[in-house]
Structure formats: C-alpha cells, structure tokens
Amino acid sequence: MKPFAALLALSLLAVVSANANQKFIYYTSDDGINAGTAKIMDAAHESGVKVTFFVNGNSLDASHWGPGIVKDNIRSFMRMIREQHAIGDHSLNHMAHNSETEPADGRNIYQSLDDVKYFGKRNMAVFAKILQSLGLTIAQTKDVITPMSKMVRMPFVNNWRVTMADGQPPIDFTCRNCIVPYKSAEIAADVADALFKGGKQVFGWDLEWRSTYGDGLVNTPEEVMNAVRKISQGVKKAKGGPNKIVILNHDHGFLYGDEPKEALGKFFEMAKKEGYEFRTLATYATD
Numbered sequence: 001m002k003p004f005a006a007l008l009a010l011s012l013l014a015v016v017s018a019n020a021n022q023k024f025i026y027y028t029s030d031d032g033i034n035a036g037t038a039k040i041m042d043a044a045h046e047s048g049v050k051v052t053f054f055v056n057g058n059s060l061d062a063s064h065w066g067p068g069i070v071k072d073n074i075r076s077f078m079r080m081i082r083e084q085h086a087i088g089d090h091s092l093n094h095m096a097h098n099s100e101t102e103p104a105d106g107r108n109i110y111q112s113l114d115d116v117k118y119f120g121k122r123n124m125a126v127f128a129k130i131l132q133s134l135g136l137t138i139a140q141t142k143d144v145i146t147p148m149s150k151m152v153r154m155p156f157v158n159n160w161r162v163t164m165a166d167g168q169p170p171i172d173f174t175c176r177n178c179i180v181p182y183k184s185a186e187i188a189a190d191v192a193d194a195l196f197k198g199g200k201q202v203f204g205w206d207l208e209w210r211s212t213y214g215d216g217l218v219n220t221p222e223e224v225m226n227a228v229r230k231i232s233q234g235v236k237k238a239k240g241g242p243n244k245i246v247i248l249n250h251d252h253g254f255l256y257g258d259e260p261k262e263a264l265g266k267f268f269e270m271a272k273k274e275g276y277e278f279r280t281l282a283t284y285a286t287d
C-alpha cells in the first residue's frame with residue numbers, strides 16, 4: 001500500500017472506530033407542556049444537554065387550564081425553541097376523545113384510523129398560532145413547525161416506524177401488549193403505519209424512567225443508569241442497537257419541588273462521566 005493510501009485507510013479506520021465507541025442517550029419527555037417542563041430545561045441547561053419534548057396542543061388550551069398556566073406553558077415553549085431542544089408531536093389531546101367513557105390507562109385508547117387526525121396539522125396548528133401571535137413570520141413559524149410535525153410519539157403505545165440513514169435497516173416495531181384490547185393495539189399499528197406513510201418518524205422508547213403526578217420520579221438516577229448500562233452491555237436490547245438508548249420520562253414527574261430536577265441533573269452528569277453523549281431524536285437516524 002502506498003503511504004498516502006495507508007494513511008487514508010488509517011484515518012478512515014479512526015473515524016469508524018470513533019463512531020463505534022460513541023454511545024448516545026436520547027432523553028425524551030412526554031405529555032407537556034406543564035409546570036414540570038421548565039425544570040427539565042433547568043437541569044438540561046446546567047449539564048449542557050439537549051432533550052426531546054413530545055407535546056400536546058391542549059396544554060395551551062386556556063379554557064381548560066386558565067390563562068395564567070397557559071401563559072407559563074407558552075413561555076416554556078418559546079424557551080424550548082431558544083435553547084434548541086427538539087420538539088415533537090404527541091397528538092393534540094393524548095387521545096382524550098377516546099377516553100371520555102374509559103379510564104385513561106390505555107384501554108380502548110385507539111378506536112379508529114381517524115385517530116391519526118389528532119396528530120400533525122391539528123396539533124401543529126395550536127403551536128403555529130402561538131408563534132404567529134408572537135410576531136414570527138410565516139417562514140420562521142415553518143422552521144419550528146416542520147421538524148416538529150415530522151417527529152411523532154404515540155400516546156400509550158411503544159410503536160416505532162423510523163427510517164434510518166443510508167445503509168441501515170429501518171426500525172419497524174409494533175407493541176401488541178402496550179394497550180388493550182388487542183383490537184386497540186391493531187388500530188394503533190394502523191395509525192403508526194398511516195403516520196409513517198405521511199412522512200413522519202414514529203419514535204417509541206427503550207427504557208422508561210417512571211414518574212407519577214403527585215410524587216415525582218419513581219426510579220432513582222442510579223437505577224436508570226443501571227438500566228442504561230444493561231443495554232450497552234447487550235444484556236437488554238434497544239431498538240437502534242446498544243449505542244443508542246431512548247429514555248422516556250414525563251414532564252409531570254417534575255411538577256413539585258426541586259428533587260426530581262436534581263435527580264435528573266445527577267443522571268446527566270453520571271452518564272456523561274461514563275462516556276455517554278446526549279443527543280435529541282432529531283439526529284437519531286444519522287447518529
């Protein structure tokens with residue numbers, strides 16, 4: 001091999017092995033915007049981490065929440081944009097139109113293919129309207145809304161439909177036992193297919209940091225770190241392989257006090273120390 005070719009081969013090898021050694025965590029938070037959202041951003045800011053928020057348009061419904069809360073939620077929305085977090089579509093109303101007669105626990109949560117209409121335009125219109133009312137131009141509004149509408153997480157169900165970068169197989173996964181009855185899971189699979197056909201990336205999660213409405217986070221940062229390590233070691237599987245770990249948490253875990261925020265900050269620092277890099281789902285397909 002000629003010296004130049006050898007050098008090139010070596011440097012290519014270095015690039016490949018550097019990539020192979022990279023470990024990414026995608027911290028995602030669902031069901032915002034609420035009073036917990038800002039606290040997640042506080043922790044992220046302190047650790048220099050960008051996160052992904054999957055939001056519901058009805059969190060900006062003043063007739064439901066009152067103008068004071070909605071004003072705070074709008075402020076958090078603008079902060080997400082300013083601090084360059086990724087924002088995705090979690091449906092307009094978290095499928096509440098189907099849970100009026102059912103408990104909102106995943107029973108009969110998907111009832112027809114019409115549920116697909118609660119994603120995309122109908123949810124995005126709420127956020128676009130806010131941006132316009134704050135004086136953003138149509139082009140600036142599109143810059144926010146277009147990527148936001150492309151990234152979807154379905155309420156209640158860990159379904160994946162993700163196109164990956166060239167040369168990598170797509171991720172196509174349907175969770176049949178996330179929700180009951182079976183018919184609802186079947187409809188959710190059809191909804192995921194329809195979203196994907198409509199050009200969306202549908203993201204599920206690899207592990208959940210459990211939280212409650214009243215009592216904050218259920219898992220400790222150490223427990224979550226252990227779960228992350230298990231995936232890296234191949235003991236547990238992640239959809240995108242052992243170097244790409246999507247964590248699900250919820251904004252409502254951060255509603256009260258500063259303890260959850262501190263726990264999240266602790267987790268960010270622990271993971272960084274172990275060589276994990278935090279990314280948003282905006283780059284998941286190409287990382």
Ligand SMILES: [Zn+2]
Pocket residue numbers: 030031090094154155156
């Ligand atoms: Zn949700």
